[in-house]
Amino acid sequence: MSTETITDAAPPAPPHDGHPGERPFTTYGRLWRAVPRELGFLLPNLPIVILGNIIAVTLFALGVGTIVIYLGVFVLFATLYVARAFGSLELMRLKAAGMPEIEAPRWPNRPAEGFWRTFFRPFADAHSWLHLIHTAIVNPIVGTLTWGVTISWVFGGLGGALAWTFPWWLDSDERNEGLSSVVWPGLTPALGGQALDMVLNVVVGVILLVTLPFVLRGLTLAHYGIAKLMLARFRSEDLEERVAEVQATRTAAAAAEGAALRRLERDIHDGPQQRLVRLQMDIAAAERQLDTDPERARALLAEAAGQSREALDELRALSRGFAPPILLDRGLVAALDSLASRSTVPTEVRAYLPAEIVVPDEVQRAAYFVASEAAANVAKHAGARRSSITLEVVPGAAGSRWLRLVIGDDGRGGARPVEGHGLAGLDERTRGVGGRLDVWSPTGGPTTVTATLPLPA
Structure with a gap:
C-alpha cells in the first residue's frame, strides 16, 4: 500500500476569457473570430423565419x-408541436453561433392518465403558446x-471597400450622380466627381467592415435576448425541480437508512443473538452439572467460552458498518489510508484536498462507506492484483x-x-447526501466506481 497525500493543492484556475482587463485588440480579434458563426446564424434567418411564419x-x-x-x-395540437420544433431549432442555432446555452423547457415525456389528459396537456402549457407566438409573430419580424x-x-x-477595383470612376465624364453629389453637391464637379465618389465609397465600405463584428454581435444578441x-x-421550474431533487434525496436517505437498519437487525438476529442464546444455555447446563459431573460442566464452560469469542468477533464485524473512530478523530484521508492498509489487495491512496477544504461529517461517512464497500468487492470478487483510491x-x-x-x-x-446488493x-x-454514484465495469475489466458528493459553498 502506498499513499500520496496533497493537502494544499488547489483546482486549476479557469482559462482567461473575456475578462474586463483584456486588451481591446484581443477583444476585437475575438469578435472577428466569431463572425463566421454569427453569419451562419443571421444569413439563413429570412428563409427560416418566413417558413416558420407560413406554417404556423x-x-x-x-x-x-x-x-x-x-x-x-x-390541427391546433399539431401547430403547437410545429412551433416547439421551430423554437428548438432557434435555440440550437444560437448555441452554434457561440451564444451561451439556453435551458429549454422540460417537456413532459410521459403520458398522463388517459388519452385526453395527454392530448390536452400542450394546450395548458404556457411554453407551447410562447413558442407559437415566437414562431408566428416575433421571430419573423425580428x-x-x-x-x-x-x-x-x-x-x-464589401462593395464599398472594393469600389477602387471598378473602372467606372476612371470615366472622364464630369457628371456627378454618385455618393459625392450627396456629400458636396456643388463642389465635387471641380474636383472630379467620379474619383471622389470612389474615395467616399471606399471609406464608407471600410467603416462598415470595421464595425461589422460589433453589428453582427448586436444582432445575434437581439435574437438571444428574445429567445x-x-x-x-x-x-419556477428550476425551483420545482430542486424541490423534487430534495424530496428524492430525502427518500433515498430514508430508504438507505431503513435498509441498513434491517440488515443490521437481521445480522444481529442470525449471528450474535443466536450465539448468546447458546451461551446462556451452555452456562445453565454447566451449572446443573457442577455437582454431579464436574468434567461435563468444564466441557460446557469451554464451549461457552468459544461461543462468547465467536459472538465478540461477529459484533466486531458488524461494528465495521458504523463510522470507525479514526474517521471521527483524524478525518477521511487517514481513514482511507487505514482502509487501504487492511486490504488484501495492494491499494494506493491519492488524496488531493486543498488545505482550507471542510468536508461535512455526513459526506465523510458516505465517502468512507463507498470506499469500504468497493474495497471489499475488490477483495472478494474482482480477482484484482492492485487497486487505487x-x-x-x-x-x-x-x-x-x-x-x-x-x-x-x-x-x-x-x-x-x-x-439488494452492495453497489x-x-x-x-x-x-x-445529494450525490451520485457511477459504475464503469465492462466484462474483462477494469472497474471504476466514482462517487461525486456535494461540498458546502
Missing part, C-alpha cells in the same frame, strides 16, 4: 377555422429586420464544489448495481 399561421388559422367540426383541435441589416452591412462593406425571454424554461475536489456549476472519490482496480470487471446500497447512500 396557416396551421393555426386552419385549426381555428375547423374547430367547430372538432378537426381543428387536432429575423427579417436583422437579415436586412446583415445583408446591407456585409455587401455594402431567452420566450423560449427558455421558467425559474483517489480523492479530489472538482468544480461544479455556479461556483459549487464537489468531492469526487474514485475506486479503481485491474480485475475481471462485470460489476453491476443489482437491487445498489451505495447508490442509495450517495443519493441520500
Whole structure:
C-alpha cells in the first residue's frame, strides 16, 4: 500500500476569457473570430423565419377555422408541436453561433392518465403558446429586420471597400450622380466627381467592415435576448425541480437508512443473538452439572467460552458498518489510508484536498462507506492484483464544489448495481447526501466506481 497525500493543492484556475482587463485588440480579434458563426446564424434567418411564419399561421388559422367540426383541435395540437420544433431549432442555432446555452423547457415525456389528459396537456402549457407566438409573430419580424441589416452591412462593406477595383470612376465624364453629389453637391464637379465618389465609397465600405463584428454581435444578441425571454424554461421550474431533487434525496436517505437498519437487525438476529442464546444455555447446563459431573460442566464452560469469542468477533464485524473512530478523530484521508492498509489487495491512496477544504461529517461517512464497500468487492470478487483510491475536489456549476472519490482496480470487471446488493446500497447512500454514484465495469475489466458528493459553498 502506498499513499500520496496533497493537502494544499488547489483546482486549476479557469482559462482567461473575456475578462474586463483584456486588451481591446484581443477583444476585437475575438469578435472577428466569431463572425463566421454569427453569419451562419443571421444569413439563413429570412428563409427560416418566413417558413416558420407560413406554417404556423396557416396551421393555426386552419385549426381555428375547423374547430367547430372538432378537426381543428387536432390541427391546433399539431401547430403547437410545429412551433416547439421551430423554437428548438432557434435555440440550437444560437448555441452554434457561440451564444451561451439556453435551458429549454422540460417537456413532459410521459403520458398522463388517459388519452385526453395527454392530448390536452400542450394546450395548458404556457411554453407551447410562447413558442407559437415566437414562431408566428416575433421571430419573423425580428429575423427579417436583422437579415436586412446583415445583408446591407456585409455587401455594402464589401462593395464599398472594393469600389477602387471598378473602372467606372476612371470615366472622364464630369457628371456627378454618385455618393459625392450627396456629400458636396456643388463642389465635387471641380474636383472630379467620379474619383471622389470612389474615395467616399471606399471609406464608407471600410467603416462598415470595421464595425461589422460589433453589428453582427448586436444582432445575434437581439435574437438571444428574445429567445431567452420566450423560449427558455421558467425559474419556477428550476425551483420545482430542486424541490423534487430534495424530496428524492430525502427518500433515498430514508430508504438507505431503513435498509441498513434491517440488515443490521437481521445480522444481529442470525449471528450474535443466536450465539448468546447458546451461551446462556451452555452456562445453565454447566451449572446443573457442577455437582454431579464436574468434567461435563468444564466441557460446557469451554464451549461457552468459544461461543462468547465467536459472538465478540461477529459484533466486531458488524461494528465495521458504523463510522470507525479514526474517521471521527483524524478525518477521511487517514481513514482511507487505514482502509487501504487492511486490504488484501495492494491499494494506493491519492488524496488531493486543498488545505482550507471542510468536508461535512455526513459526506465523510458516505465517502468512507463507498470506499469500504468497493474495497471489499475488490477483495472478494474482482480477482484484482492492485487497486487505487483517489480523492479530489472538482468544480461544479455556479461556483459549487464537489468531492469526487474514485475506486479503481485491474480485475475481471462485470460489476453491476443489482437491487439488494452492495453497489445498489451505495447508490442509495450517495443519493441520500445529494450525490451520485457511477459504475464503469465492462466484462474483462477494469472497474471504476466514482462517487461525486456535494461540498458546502
